[in-house]
Amino acid sequence: MFGCLVAGRLLQTNIQQIDDTHAIFELPNVSSINHICVFLLGNIPFPEGYGATVHLHWPGKGFQLLGMLSNDKPSAIFRLRSSFSSSTTTRAFEASSDSTQSDLTSGTTAVLGISIELLAQILPQLPSQTLSNSSSINSNAIAKPPPDPTLLAERVVRHLFNYISGFASSSNLGPDVAVPMALIAKWYEVFLSKVKNSGTAFLERDSE
Incomplete structure (x- = not known):
């Protein structure tokens, strides 16, 4: 070496x-x-x-x-x-x-x-x-300690919730209404694009 x-x-x-x-x-x-x-x-x-x-x-x-x-x-x-x-x-x-x-x-x-x-x-x-x-x-x-997996999972779920909540008024989404799979698929596409472009730093900003 x-x-x-x-x-x-x-x-x-x-x-x-x-x-x-x-x-x-x-x-x-x-x-x-x-x-x-x-x-x-x-x-x-x-x-x-x-x-x-x-x-x-x-x-x-x-x-x-x-x-x-x-x-x-x-x-x-x-x-x-x-x-x-x-x-x-x-x-x-x-x-x-x-x-x-x-x-x-x-x-x-x-x-x-x-x-x-x-x-x-x-x-x-x-x-x-x-x-x-x-x-x-x-x-x-420079090596950094890996993020807490529980905290990371919480931030991902919060990001999904915030994304879906943004459509509540226009789509009449309520607590007892099923979320369209197309909406979740769109969130996944947007989320994956952000991760590829900038990592998971945006999750930390969204949680502040």
Whole structure:
């Protein structure tokens, strides 16, 4: 799913899976690396509403956040040299720091970590400059909790009731009069057209 490329070196696709949402690349001779490009290979996209944070474990300095990837931003170039503090700045890989540290070649190998997360959780982690550079991310792709099915059903029924009530005066519809199927069929046609064009947001507006 991921690849990384260091200038002057072969493309790396030898990613090591840690768990379902975390993976790493080892970067030998890290002191000679100025920039690194990380990207999606294009064979597997992120699930809807998800992206990935990219982190670097510099020997002795812990994992630190570099930036992010998403379906709208499938590649990014990061500057490595002179960009790290003396302490860890991310918690995404804290649980695996000890095991990762044992894999390092003393003083020469860094670890590039990739953590798959919800976009809604990723964006607040990014510095303002990085966030502005990622403005192409579609905010509608950020995962939102599914609507309450009971509330949604109530709004659909209310929409149907309001639609039919609008014909009451002209069609002499009363509480004991059967509703013509043609009227319900017309409502269904209008309702479906609205859902296809604008989703279910109009139901929320109608309920206000």
